[in-house]
Amino acid sequence: MAALSLRHLTPNLSSSPKPLFHPSHLSKLSIPRRNIRSSTSIMASAAKKVLVPVANGTEPLEAVVTIDVLRRAGADVMVASVEKQLCIDAAHGVKILADSLISDCERSDFDLISLPGGMPGSTTLRDCKTLESIVRKQVAEGRPYAAICAAPAVALGSWGLLKGLKATCYPSFMEQLSSSASAVESRVQKDGKVVTSRGPGTTMEYAVSLVEMLYGKEKADDVSGPMVLRSNHGDEYSFAELNPIQWTCGDSPKILVPIANGSEEMEAVIIIDVLRRAKAEVVVASVGEKLEIVASRNVKLVADVLLDEVIGNSFDLIVLPGGLGGAQAFTESDKLVNLLKKQRESNKLYGAICASPALVLEPHGLIKGKKATAFPAMCNKLSDPSEAENRVVVDGNLVTSRGPGTTMEFALVIVEKFFGRDKALELAKAMVFVH
Missing domain, CATH: 3.40.50.880 (Class I glutamine amidotransferase (GATase) domain)
Structure with missing residues (x-):
């Protein structure tokens, strides 16, 4: 895989060090804004x-x-x-x-x-x-x-x-x-x-x-x-599928979406939004100690529950958003990792996007023997990156995807696997994702 320059990698590293001071912090200070502007005029004018x-x-x-x-x-x-x-x-x-x-x-x-x-x-x-x-x-x-x-x-x-x-x-x-x-x-x-x-x-x-x-x-x-945006806006989506199996559930799939500080907010929200439009029962669980999380671009989201509250529950699918900080929190959570391992051992469905396939699934042996993709700069961490150029990869009970710009396709593929392509395309058209 061709090496990526730091310039192209940096924009997606959600836990890269934050500057000690940024103009956006001004609103949080008690000092009058006008008094600060003169001493930070260069910074203020840049943002x-x-x-x-x-x-x-x-x-x-x-x-x-x-x-x-x-x-x-x-x-x-x-x-x-x-x-x-x-x-x-x-x-x-x-x-x-x-x-x-x-x-x-x-x-x-x-x-x-x-x-x-x-x-x-x-x-x-x-x-x-x-x-x-x-x-x-x-x-x-x-x-x-x-x-x-x-x-x-x-x-x-x-x-x-x-x-x-x-x-x-x-x-x-x-x-x-x-x-x-x-x-x-x-x-x-x-x-x-x-x-x-x-x-x-x-x-x-x-x-x-x-x-x-x-x-x-x-x-x-x-x-x-x-x-990793699409170049063919409006066209139907496609994905790579290996070892196809029938994804089954009850009346409505029960899906767990964990989130943590540093999770990529657009990936989390697109997944939740699209799957709930499809009438899936989506539970958003905070892996941290509080329901509120601060995502990778400082968007504050509030989870439905703490992970501890649903640890004994059964889910048809567990799907991880990316974001470097969020992926680190996921991989360090023994409770979440054990949940994922049980999911795999039970031949139930699980998935991840962006940094999470490489930083969560791979290190814990959850991709062993399977094809997957991940954020382009992290595909070298996959033990088998042979299908990594695909925007979405389904291998049996595992679904993975590349990054923010592939999240709509990722979520729609999940809808398709549960409900069929007609339902997924109907949803994609209603959202004006495809013509």
Whole structure:
């Protein structure tokens, strides 16, 4: 395998040392912001400030992928709750802990504001007068703004901020959008200072386009390369399968998704989101001592339970997200490793993505005799990397995948193995992942 330069590896190393001081820390200090800016003007000017408002019912995949990708580019992203509390009950039972309340953002200027979709989240964003005021100011001052899924029609369109502009949105909201914008069916549409996009399945393309708007094409390429994004957006997905077996379950598969500090948030959230859309019973378990975890790009997620609470339960599938810090926590958790070993010994299903196949499954003998893939820079840790160039590999009761940009395919393959390809493609089309 060709050696990767450090430049290409670094963006995906979720536990790489954090700087001792970063402009995003300013909001946590009691010292007035204006007094600090003069002494850190170079640092402050380097980090573009981005606002991502969230509400109960926000589509978590759209919010978290956007935040994750922009933070990979070095943006100082403020996740602001438009509710009365920081903890957001996003769609599909995903709990996100915001950085601040929207009222804390009224006096700030942003280089970009990006609205995630989801219902009723988009309606709540629309009805928040503080947010409307912030976005109107953004538009009046000629700074970039963006929205995805239902939000272009429900929020930006309702505020009259798309007049005379080309915009797109989730297919079922296109008629509503056409009354307030020039509606087009692009996966991502840029017109002047506004970027819009169609839905969960276009979020990575959308997020990368926001990086390009803020930082330029070269930076967007630097960020997207290590994520292992698809080049054929909208096409049907494919995967490699060896030693095929029938994946069986009861009425609905019971799936355990462990998370830990340093887990890759977009991988975790995409897996949870997609599998719950397919009506699987997904249990999100924190491997740490608290339900709240701080993921690799500092997105705060709240698990359903602690791992200890479900250690004696039976699961049809255990699936590990990646992220370097999270994978380290997984491999050091005797309880989780024993759970995985019992899963394998019982010929039950298990899987992992990104760093986790190489750092969790391989060292504990859980890939022995099987083909697998992993994050490209870690495939040399696999005892048999012969199938590692595939984006998703299924070998009997094991499923593995490469990285953030392959997570949608990874989750859809799991749906396909449980419910059939027709069901998986129906879901992929509903999410606008495939045409």
